[in-house]
Amino acid sequence: MTFIIARTDEEDPARTEFEDRLAELAAGRVEADVLIVPHIYHVAHNDPLWQNLCSIDGPMVVATWLYPRGAEWVLRSHGIGSAGVQTLNMADFGSPEECLDACEIGPGSGSVRDLSDRIEPRWYPVIDYSRCANCGQCRQFCLFDVYGEDEAGAIRAVAPDNCKDGCPACARVCPHGAIMFPLYLRDPAVAGAPGVIAEPDEAAKRLFEERTKTKHVGPNAALDDLIDDLEQLMEGN
Numbered sequence: 604m605t606f607i608i609a610r611t612d613e614e615d616p617a618r619t620e621f622e623d624r625l626a627e628l629a630a631g632r633v634e635a636d637v638l639i640v641p642h643i644y645h646v647a648h649n650d651p652l653w654q655n656l657c658s659i660d661g662p663m664v665v666a667t668w669l670y671p672r673g674a675e676w677v678l679r680s681h682g683i684g685s686a687g688v689q690t691l692n693m694a695d696f697g698s699p700e701e702c703l704d705a706c707e708i709g710p711g712s713g714s715v716r717d718l719s720d721r722i723e724p725r726w727y728p729v730i731d732y733s734r735c736a737n738c739g740q741c742r743q744f745c746l747f748d749v750y751g752e753d754e755a756g757a758i759r760a761v762a763p764d765n766c767k768d769g770c771p772a773c774a775r776v777c778p779h780g781a782i783m784f785p786l787y788l789r790d791p792a793v794a795g796a797p798g799v800i801a802e803p804d805e806a807a808k809r810l811f812e813e814r815t816k817t818k819h820v821g822p823n824a825a826l827d828d829l830i831d832d833l834e835q836l837m838e839g840n
């Protein structure tokens with residue numbers, strides 16, 4: 604068992620104190636190392652930290668200040684699978700003790716390693732592949748070539764750092780609620796909060812259609828086409 608604590612990206616003494624206390628408590632409860640790492644969303648795609656984390660055997664708990672869905676797909680985009688990985692949002696707990704009690708960990712004792720150097724903030728989309736239908740509309744919509752395809756033809760954020768700071772536009776365009784911006788807390792659905800999914804509204808669809816000069820295709824494309832055909836028929840009568 605490895606217990607990973609991802610630091611806050613804010614100057615927030617209360618959060619830092621929470622992380623340090625959690626690390627201390629966890630070291631008394633897990634057999635393997637407790638690792639303190641930088642805020643996982645900001646760690647660059649080519650940072651050796653990802654290789655280190657991928658090489659860890661056995662189950663892992665990852666405590667972050669992100670909604671678990673956002674944290675899960677940041678980790679999965681770096682090859683850290685969901686099986687055996689428990690993600691926790693430290694913001695959900697009133698104290699480090701409560702947070703540790705929510706972990707599926709057994710007794711033991713370990714040590715704390717702090718690998719959390721300061722890193723540059725980043726801003727990019729995180730795709731939830733359990734929802735993505737590979738429709739390609741995010742790629743059509745983005746003006747900055749953030750999206751591309753991998754060798755198998757799957758849509759990927761191939762140039763994430765081209766994304767414009769603070770812009771969550773494509774999350775509003777994705778018809779399947781697959782795109783998250785985990786730090787966009789102004790809209791919990793966009794940030795990946797439990798129980799809510801970002802859905803395109805009329806304004807987002809209009810923006811898509813103006814920008815791409817193509818029709819926005821929703822999750823019920825066949826039904827939409829049928830309704831359009833019916834409307835045209837009725838207008839013709």
Ligand code: SF4
Pocket residue numbers: 730734735736737738739740741742758776777778779780781782
């Ligand atoms: S718009 Fe959404 S569903 Fe379509 S490819 Fe992009 S992420 Fe996947």
Ligand code: SF4
Pocket residue numbers: 728744745746747749750765766767770771772773774
């Ligand atoms: S938020 Fe804007 S710039 Fe960033 S990937 Fe989406 S469409 Fe492109």
